[in-house]
Amino acid sequence: MRNTLKGLLFASPWLIGFLGLTLYPIVMSFYYGFTSFNAFQPPKFVGLDNYTELFHDDLFWKSMRNTLFITLLGTPLNLAFALLAALLLNLKVRGMAAYRTLFYMPTIVPIAASTLLWIWILNGQYGLLNTLLSKLGLYAPSWLGDPVYTKPSLLIMGVWAVGNVIVIFLAALQDVSAALYEAAEIDGASTLRKFFHITLPGISPIILFQLIMQLINGFQYFSQAYLVIGSSGGLNGAQIGGPENSLLLYAVYLYHNAFYYLKMGKASAMAWLMFICVGVVTWAVFKGAKKLVTYGGE
Amino acid sequence: MTGSAVRKLRASFASHTVLIVLSAIFVIPFLWLLGTSLKSLNEISLSNLTIIPRVFHWDNYARVFERIPYLRYTMNTLFVTVMSVIGQIISSSLVAYSLTKVEWKGRGIIFPIVVATMLLPFQVTMIPVYMIYQKLGLVGTYWPLIIPTFTGAPFYIFLLRQFFMTLPDTLIQAARIDGANEWKIFSRIVMPLCRPALAAVGIFTFLYTWSDFLGPLLYLNDNAKYTLTLGLQAFMAEHYTEWDLLMAASAMFTLPIIVMFFFAQKYFIEGITLTGIKG
Numbered sequence: 001m002r003n004t005l006k007g008l009l010f011a012s013p014w015l016i017g018f019l020g021l022t023l024y025p026i027v028m029s030f031y032y033g034f035t036s037f038n039a040f041q042p043p044k045f046v047g048l049d050n051y052t053e054l055f056h057d058d059l060f061w062k063s064m065r066n067t068l069f070i071t072l073l074g075t076p077l078n079l080a081f082a083l084l085a086a087l088l089l090n091l092k093v094r095g096m097a098a099y100r101t102l103f104y105m106p107t108i109v110p111i112a113a114s115t116l117l118w119i120w121i122l123n124g125q126y127g128l129l130n131t132l133l134s135k136l137g138l139y140a141p142s143w144l145g146d147p148v149y150t151k152p153s154l155l156i157m158g159v160w161a162v163g164n165v166i167v168i169f170l171a172a173l174q175d176v177s178a179a180l181y182e183a184a185e186i187d188g189a190s191t192l193r194k195f196f197h198i199t200l201p202g203i204s205p206i207i208l209f210q211l212i213m214q215l216i217n218g219f220q221y222f223s224q225a226y227l228v229i230g231s232s233g234g235l236n237g238a239q240i241g242g243p244e245n246s247l248l249l250y251a252v253y254l255y256h257n258a259f260y261y262l263k264m265g266k267a268s269a270m271a272w273l274m275f276i277c278v279g280v281v282t283w284a285v286f287k288g289a290k291k292l293v294t295y296g297g298e
Numbered sequence: 299m300t301g302s303a304v305r306k307l308r309a310s311f312a313s314h315t316v317l318i319v320l321s322a323i324f325v326i327p328f329l330w331l332l333g334t335s336l337k338s339l340n341e342i343s344l345s346n347l348t349i350i351p352r353v354f355h356w357d358n359y360a361r362v363f364e365r366i367p368y369l370r371y372t373m374n375t376l377f378v379t380v381m382s383v384i385g386q387i388i389s390s391s392l393v394a395y396s397l398t399k400v401e402w403k404g405r406g407i408i409f410p411i412v413v414a415t416m417l418l419p420f421q422v423t424m425i426p427v428y429m430i431y432q433k434l435g436l437v438g439t440y441w442p443l444i445i446p447t448f449t450g451a452p453f454y455i456f457l458l459r460q461f462f463m464t465l466p467d468t469l470i471q472a473a474r475i476d477g478a479n480e481w482k483i484f485s486r487i488v489m490p491l492c493r494p495a496l497a498a499v500g501i502f503t504f505l506y507t508w509s510d511f512l513g514p515l516l517y518l519n520d521n522a523k524y525t526l527t528l529g530l531q532a533f534m535a536e537h538y539t540e541w542d543l544l545m546a547a548s549a550m551f552t553l554p555i556i557v558m559f560f561f562a563q564k565y566f567i568e569g570i571t572l573t574g575i576k577g
Contacts, residue, residue, distance in 0.1 A: 006480050007402030013389035014412070017449020022415055025426035032425060039429065085320065091313050101563065102321040105328070108559050108566075110509035112527040113548040116534055117331050120541055126345045128330050135347065160324065164570055171571035212417070220419050223511040230535050254421055259516070264425050271421045278419055 026275075032268035039264050050269035060270070062245055063253035066151065070249065071218030074155050078214055079207065082162045086169035087199075100170075107163030115227040118157045119144060144228060147246035154224055154247070165210055169203065176202035201294040208289050215285065216278055222251040250274060331552075335359070335545035342541055358546040365543060368550070370522065371529040378443050378514075378525060379507040385447035386454055386503040387496055393450045394458035395484050399470055409459070416452040420512070428516060442517040443510070447503065454499045460572050461495035462488065498569030501562050508555060526551050 008015070033050055035043035054060045089100050106114065121128045122143035130140035143153045180198045189197070200207075229242040229252070240256050241248025250270070258267035326349075333349040334342060335358055341351060362368055397405045397412075431442040465488065473483045489496070514525045524532065530547055537543065559566065 003400055003402045004404065007396045007400040007404050010392045010396030010400060010480075010484070011404065011408060012392075013448060014393040014408070014450040014455065017389075017446065018411065018415070020430070021427055021446055021449060022418070022423060025423035025430070026418075028426035028429070029422055039432065088313065088317055088320065091317075093310055093313050093317070095314075099317050099321055101560075102324050104566075105556065105559070106324055108505060108555050109552050110527060110555065111511055112509070112530045113551045116530065116544060116548050117327055119534075120334065120545065121327060121330060123541075126342060126541070128326075128347070131345045131347055160327065167567055167570045216417055216419065220421060226515075227511070227531060227534075230531060231538055251421055258425055258428075264429075268425050271419070271425065274419055275422045278417070282417060 029268045029271050032265050033272050034269075035265045037264040037268075038262040040262075043265065046265070050266045051273075053266060054269060054273070059241075059245065059248060059253060063241070063248045063250045066241075066246065066248055067219060067221065067250040069151055070154060070221055071215060073151075074158050074218055075211065075214040077155060078158055078162045078165060079210060081159050082165035082169055082210075083207075085162075085166045086173055089166065089170050090173045103166055104163040106161045109161070111223045112227060114161060115157065115224045116231070118153070118160075119228060119231050122153050122156075144231075145243055147242075147244040150228070150242055150246045154221075154228070157224055165214075168206060168210060172203040172206040173199065204289075204293040205295055208285070208293050211289075212282055212285055215281055219274055219278055219281075220251050221249050222255065225249045225252050226255070331545050331549055334541055335549045337542055339540065339542050355542065358542045359550065362543050362547045362550065365537070366529055366533050366547070367522075368529070368547065371524055371526045374440075374523060375508060375525040375527075378440050379504055381440070381444045382447040382507040383500050383503045385444060386451060387499055389448050389450040390454035390458050390499055391489065391492070391496065392484070393455045394462050395488060397455070397459050398462040399465075399467070399483075399488065400480070412452045412455050416456070424516070431517065437517055438519050438523070439517075440523070443507075443513050447507075454502070457499060457502075457569060457572055458492070458495055461492055465491060494565060494568065495572070497562065498565045498572070501558070501565055502569060504558070505555065 032043055034045060034047060036046045036049070037043035085103055089096065089103060109117075122130075124130060124140070124142035124145055127143070129143070133140040141149045143149045176199060180202070181194060184194050184198060225242075225247045229240070229247050240260070241252060251274075254267050254270045254274070257263045257270065329349045333351060336354050336356065337351040338353065338355050341353075393412075396402075397409055427442075428437070431437050436442055469487065470483055473487055478486070509527065510525075511527045511531070514528045515531075518524055518528060521532070530544075530551060533547060534544060
């Protein structure tokens with residue numbers, strides 16, 4: 001009994017936060033989704049109106065497609081790149097500490113600064129990338145002006161700052177038992193065989209966890225897109241989502257509905273749809289990965 | 299030389315080459331940032347590939363201070379950041395202590411919920427939380443950014459829990475037998491032993507708050523209260539062609555973080571691996 005009191009007291013910061021800033025808001029957000037609500041007058045119940053409105057809203061579907069594009073391409077890209085980088089950083093060569101530092105550095109740059117830097121590098125006229133491409137005689141697209149290239153631009157920015165995943169993969173690689181590799185070497189296994197039969201199974205739980213985190217973060221992708229949209233001379237009326245709304249991501253459209261149009265009900269409905277999507281995807285990935293992931297015996 | 303020595307040398311050469319090329323991809327944007335921040339607008343518009351400016355325009359940095367209240371933004375950001383670091387260290391360690399060193403039934407219920415909330419998208423709670431702060435009259439102040447840090451974040455609770463679990467229970471039991479109360483055990487024994495983990499929490503919180511964009515965007519509407527991220531964004535929206543000044547401002551914004559990183563690299567890496575692995 002005394003222990004229960006002690007436990008509750010020590011956990012109280014979290015308990016208060018969980019009840020007030022998580023659980024209550026989750027319930028309220030669900031409720032708001034069925035109301036017409038502009039943040040100033042009390043919410044008015046409208047049934048499924050917000051949801052029907054969303055399903056007939058072209059911009060909603062556009063934002064969904066844009067987000068799927070970023071998530072479905074960005075996730076494998078980031079994971080594959082991070083794994084490759086981690087494998088390289090796990091080699092036994094001199095100067096490794098310096099390489100590791102350099103690989104990680106971009107990750108700690110504040111998003112506002114790194115996005116601004118990339119907007120400059122990807123600048124169609126004076127940017128570093130296009131200067132380089134045109135010097136090489138290659139096609140130099142208008143990265144942030146041409147709707148075809150805006151999302152790939154975001155993917156480039158993402159890969160550049162994937163250091164956290166690299167560090168986690170690297171630690172996982174170092175945890176794989178050396179005895180397994182030694183045994184494989186005695187049996188004369190090739191590097192590729194060792195990778196697919198020892199390394200990959202050994203780090204598969206970590207890959208799964210990172211896969212899920214990447215997918216969840218993908219759905220919530222906001223800041224970089226918002227900053228890029230705002231950089232092209234401010235938000236000029238019709239184009240809330242950059243060139244041809246190509247950067248109108250789900251979270252960006254949700255934010256606009258909530259805080260520009262003050263359609264809090266519609267935005268809450270969007271939030272709950274996102275919640276459901278994230279839940280279903282996480283569950284499906286867990287289920288689907290069950291056979292592919294090897295958990296070491298502990 | 300024997301065949302295998304040659305092969306080894308070749309392999310080492312190949313790996314260094316790949317590592318150097320990748321390092322360059324990571325580092326050149328930084329150099330480009332610094333280079334641009336020191337060039338004149340004239341030189342920038344020549345679009346050549348030289349990173350080192352012909353004439354160093356250190357005055358670009360001084361001009362940033364004339365154009366935006368950079369010092370003020372820095373002080374604002376520091377205030378929010380320091381408060382958040384304090385809040386996060388206190389609250390997360392209290393909760394982690396409850397989950398590891400106090401024997402009670404609730405901890406078996408709380409921990410899975412803590413982990414589950416890590417997966418909860420920010421947007422699901424964003425609007426109702428905003429409404430709470432609006433009702434309390436706190437929109438436009440720093441409180442909506444600071445209050446949540448005093449309730450512990452799942453990520454840091456998780457990190458500290460992993461660390462607390464490595465502390466031997468015998469140590470705590472011995473103190474209990476000696477008559478120390480729970481608070482004394484927590485503050486005098488557990489906390490001092492956990493400095494590395496607490497440092498990691500402090501550094502992550504510092505980094506997160508220093509860089510946070512969405513939080514300030516939601517809650518700060520008065521230019522005088524802007525943090526650096528918002529100040530930078532407003533500057534970009536208005537002067538999106540003055541790349542010399544924009545890059546100088548970005549460089550000043552990034553520098554403290556890079557310096558901190560070099561001093562605290564160890565804690566960074568330990569913290570990340572502690573949470574990324576033992577899931």
